[in-house]
Amino acid sequence: MAIEQLLDESDLLKKIAYGNQAAFETLFKHYHQKVFAFGRKITCCDEVARELVQEIFLKLWQRREAFLTIDNFGPYLNKMVRNHCLNIFRKLSHHQKYKKEFLHTTLSYENTTQQDLYYRDVKHRLNIALMSLSPNQRMAYMLCHQEGLKYKEAAQKMNISVQTLHEYVKIALRKIRSQLNPLYN
DSSP, rough: OOOOOOHHHHHHHHHHHHOHHHHHHHHHHHHHHHHHHHHHHHHHHHHHHHHHHHHHHHHHHHHHGGGOOSSSSSHHHHHHHHHHHHHHHHHHHHHHHHHHHOOOOOOOOHHHHHHHHHHHHHHHHHHHHTSSSOHHHHHHIIIIIIIIOHHHHHHHHHSSOOOHHHHHHHHHHHHHHHOGGGGGG
C-alpha cells in the first residue's frame, strides 16, 4: 500500500497523541480510503474491508500515545493493516476448522443416534421373535448364536442329538428372519 504522507504529519500525530479529535479526523479523511482499498485488495470483500477500516482506526485511536514515537506514519499504518488482515485470515481459518470439526461431530452424533435407534428396534424385534419360539428352539438359538457354543456342545448341554439341535436352530432362524425382515417371507 503506497501511502502519500500528509504535510506536517508529525505535528498532526503529536496532536492526536494528546487526544485532539479534529487532528484524528484529518488523519482518518486522508487514509481511510487507502486502508479500505488495501483491505479490499487483500480480502476481496467490501464488507470485510469496511470492517477493517473501522477496526484499524479504532485501534489507532486507542493506541494514539504511540504516535509520539512514530517517525513515518505510512509504513506504520501499512504494517498495521497487513497484520490485521493476517489476523482476520487466521480467525477465518480457525473458524472453518472448528466448523468442519463441529459438522463432523454433529454428523457422527446423528449417525450414532440413528444407528442406536436402529439397533434398539432390531433388538426389540429379535426379543419378540425369540418369545414366539418354542422353549427348545429358543434355547438352541441362544446357545449357538448368543453364547457362541458349537452345535455339538449345545446339543450336549440340552441332552439332544446334533441333528435335532440343527433342526431347532434352522426353524428358529427362519422364524426370526421372518420377524426381522418381511423380505424373508
